[in-house]
Amino acid sequence: MNTMDNLEKQLICPICLEMFTKPVVILPCQHNLCRKCANDVFQVRGSLTSGGRFRCPSCRHEVVLDRHGVYGLQRNLLVENIIDMFKQESNGTDGSSISYRDRKEETPMCDVHEEEKINIYCVTHGVPTCSMCKVFGAHKDCEVAPITSVYQSKKTELSDGIAMMVGNNDRMQGIISQLEEACRTIEENGRRQKTLVCERFDQLYSILEGKKREMSQKVTAEQEEKVNYIRGLTQKYGDHLEESCKVVELGIQTMEEPEMALFLQVRVNTKQDLNSHLDKVERGYENMDHYSVDFKKEGTALRGLDFLQGERTELAGAAYSFDL
Template sequence: MERLEEELTCAICYDIFEEPRVLPCSHTFCRVCLQDLLQPSYAFPSRRCLTCPACRAVVPIPAAGPQELPLNFALKAVIEKWQQEERARAEERARAGTEAGAGAGAGAEAGTCRAHPQQPLNIYCLKDRQLVCGQCLTIGEHHGHPIDDLQSAYRKAREASGKLLEELMGKCCSEVFSCSERLQQQKAQCQSTLQSDREAVLRYFKELGDTLEHKKEALLTALDELDSQISEKFDPLIKDAEKLKVEETELKELHLAVQKEQSPLLFLEKLDRLQQRLRALTQQQLPNAEPVEIHPRMETLLQDTWSKTEIGQVHKIHTPKLHLTGKSQCSGKQTGAAAVWAALTEPNVIVLILVVVVSLWHMETSAGALLTPLTDLSQFLGRIYRDCCRYLHDTVEELCYTSTLPKEFCRRILP
């Protein structure tokens, strides 16, 4: 009995186990005792750890505390059974002490059978597990039941309880531990898979975010570069316009001063200076900039290209080259080609070509050297053709970027 009590005693508090919890090292202690041994863990920031009093191994404890450790159900069942037997033995000892100290009449009444008065309860029924009298065994309800002496039954039960504890601590306990470890391994495997998926999600969206951030910076850089071009184009013109505004303001102030002048001579002098500056201002050409447009527009690019591109293909989108174009250029190359064709079909151009051909045909040549004018004509027409091609190429480019009219093209061709 003492050996069993030692097995049921906690190695920390030296008392019977209360809520026995199993550590990862397989040793069992009271939950409250483990709570008192907790220490902060530097290896597990979200956990705490303790040193096992039995094997001195440092084991981690869940963040919620020892109550999350597996409960030793087998040991708990043995403890409950042992406590029940202890209470029964205590009651029996108390009853035996009461009978020994009481009077003879009282002792006979306390130790007699209720069904058969005056019959002592001195036989233990193994089937019903209670004390009975001789008549209960012979003519009563316990007839034919296996019996034994109380002390003998007690010794046998003590021995059986020790074997029961060994059985519980052996096969049953190992099965419980195996089940607990198997469940923990399954949980750890699922959590590992979940962590891998979580890392994959974070990695994918980080790469996607980096790509989008890079594309955003590229588009903003292109806009900044175009903004610099706009400033270079318009800032000097704005500066000249501001100078003209200042000159206009000064002339207004000078005009007021002239109106207030009382001296005839000074009035005439100031008026003359005012007129000279006014003529200079009116003759000065106002700064003018050709109306321009930004091409391509980012809003159109985002709607037509970005919104129709799959997420995985975003990195293949190229950053466009932004530039300023004249508003007349929006008509495209087809408009420029139409203007060139209109210029070539002008009557002046046709007349020019005919005049050149006739002049060369009537060139002063000898009657016997007819091939020489033809050769000269061929060479001259070749030069005319090359010059016309060059003029046409230059004029097409100028039409696309300066919006000149077909008649202006003709004036460039005609001397």
């Protein structure tokens, strides 16, 4: 019995919740549907969105149909043969074809009146019951209806609800796909914009680097000019000092000459005028402060830049709307 029960569960259509009715179609995802149920799902799906496609109610795999619709889907003859063998195995003793589930549940009995079959439906309380409960029991004042009519009504209502939910699930799956695509687009746009922003900043860095290099070259040129001038002047003063030391040495030697005639013959020039042939360094000549920069104004301007203004404008004009 457990084996038969498990087998029957495998032969239940996920749409109508009954055993597959022939013809049985197989979807690309290898799940099965009654052709009628597949057509019902496709009709609901098609009434909501365009396109010859719907999603498998078991795994949500998208089924793309050709111009033949669900009639273009391949029949699953293996499942149909299994259904036939199952029904033959489940035949009743009288030879009539009764499914295992029907045979197991063909005589549900009332819990209160154990010998009475459940054959009516209490509309007031929404439960199936027996005739004795309606005549003498707890449901004698209730509104009742034939269980067969209620069964057909509830079954149709459930089938329609399932089909509608399948259609709604398909729509939600479409919205999810749109949201996922939006995420991918945002990520791609973000990467592209970061690249553009980095390029703009690199251009600004390049301009600043050029200005820095230009000013550095000017400072270096003036530095070398002044240093060379000072070194040349130092050399001149050194040469003058060397000459002056020689004069001093000659004067000292002359001072030691005891012979007056010889002393007077030596001419020693001790009146050299430095102002006559040597330059002087002006005060502040070594100062380089005139090469100064003040970026306070530019820094304030840079800190005040709103790099997101364009993005805010773009985002303000973009709106995503997904209606369920």
